[in-house]
Amino acid sequence: MKRIVATCCTLLVTLSVFAQNFSELSGLFQNSTVLNKHYVGFSLYDLSSKQFVYGQNEDKHFTPASNTKVFTLYTALKLIGDSIPGLAYVERGDSLIFWGTGDPTFLHAKFKDAKVFNFLKDSKKQLYYAATKSQEPFYRNGWSVEDYEYYYQPEVSVFPMYGNVIVFKEQAGKLELTPRYFDRYISYKQDTTSRFLIHRDYGSNVMDYNSVPLPKGYINEKPFHVTDSLLINLLQDTLKRPVALLHEPLALDAKMIYSVKTRDVIREMMLPSDNFLAEQLNMVASFVKNRAFHTKSLRQHMQEEFYRFFPDTIELRDGSGLSSYNKITPRSMVTLLNWIHADIPNEADKFYLFPAGGLEGTLKNVYPTPGGKPYVWAKTGTINSVHCQSGYIVTKKGSRFAFSFLNNNFLGSASPVRKEMVKIVNYIYENY
Secondary structure, X not given: OHHHHHHHHHHHHHHHHHHHHHHHHHHHHHOOOOHHHOEEEEEEEEOOOOEEEEEEOOOOOEOOHHHHHHHHHHHHHHHOOOEEEEEEEEEEOOEEEEEOOXXXXXXXXXXXXXXXXXXHHHOOOEEEEEOOOOOOOOOOOOOOHHHOOOOOOOOOOOOOOHHHEXXXXXXXXXXXXXXXXXXHHEEEOOOOOOOOOEEEOOOOOOEEEOOOOOOOOOEEEEEOOOOHHHHHHHHHHHHOOOEEEEOOOOOOOOEEEEEEEHHHHHHHHHOOOOHHHHHHHHHHHHHHHHOOOOHHHXXXXXXXXXXXXXXXXXXXXXXXXXXXXXXXXXHHHHHHHHHHHHHOOOHHXXXXXXXXXXXXXXXXXXXXXXXXXXXXXXEEEEEOOXXXXXXXXXXXXXXXXXXXXXXXXOOOOOHHHHHHHHHHHHHHHXXX
């Protein structure tokens, strides 16, 4: 009996301290002069006790920005498999016919895998690219069309090359383009603009640059407009051999060449928050599931198979978070993080997919690293008036939490909001 009483007393003391700490956490939100000026949602989940332990507006809907990429991560884990299908093909007589799979890594600067390239280049057969139309436009619902020539919004396509961007660099005082094929599309234009600019026409690849001197060390990326004819020309230019264009549906007996490990593409999407990789991973997942490029149907499948079990409904219109039409709740995001935690029990493997606070990606300069080690692994998300973080915390005491911190409708820079988020997440690290 004494042991039971002692145990109960210990439990009551623990719960009392726990409640007191959460009361203090609540105070951080309520007394914040930064957070009280806009719409804030927060949810905290104890991964050990498997329960939500604190929330604020956790059932309200927010625009998640690039936190949407966590849903793309989950889709890729569930549907794509260990490696990205890089090419579908059939061999018929002296012909090699191939189809795109949505694979974003072909000749991408961040991926050195050359299986698909070498397969095409080394084949002794005549090459035929079978064009496949996507069931959707190259921009997703809710994207800002005026951002068409910015690096963060490349077009979505069936057979991407070079990340669907042109790289511009200053080399020995001259402007160099990669791939060099696009040299033919750019010209000089007399302009009085105060800084060096490159402009691309919407719906074509016609480009010009102004008369301002080229800055030393200049580097920039600009999406190119994707067409089947351009794709054929780029393939011929890089493979150094003829490639013909066909219009033929994917063969039922098509074989597959695989390229990069899926987890490595996910990591490259998550750490710098790469919109192109996010959208193309959805294209790959759609191809794997339906042999078609229709991400709306893919998202409907994910809703029916998984997301209907969320505590709240959500709405997703893209895979990157560029669309302001995306709407999630903090506790639905935390539920997703809990599912990822369950699917990847090895903590190192799970954390590999998220930026480590103070060390990597979009969190490199955001969090402290006590003892040289990170304590938060999270995806950020930022668009106009939106700044979010969702991920995992390992506290000083060894507790493990999933959290989602969503901020909408603030004015001005995201910097004060970010600092306040770090303050609160650091409080959780120090006290739980």
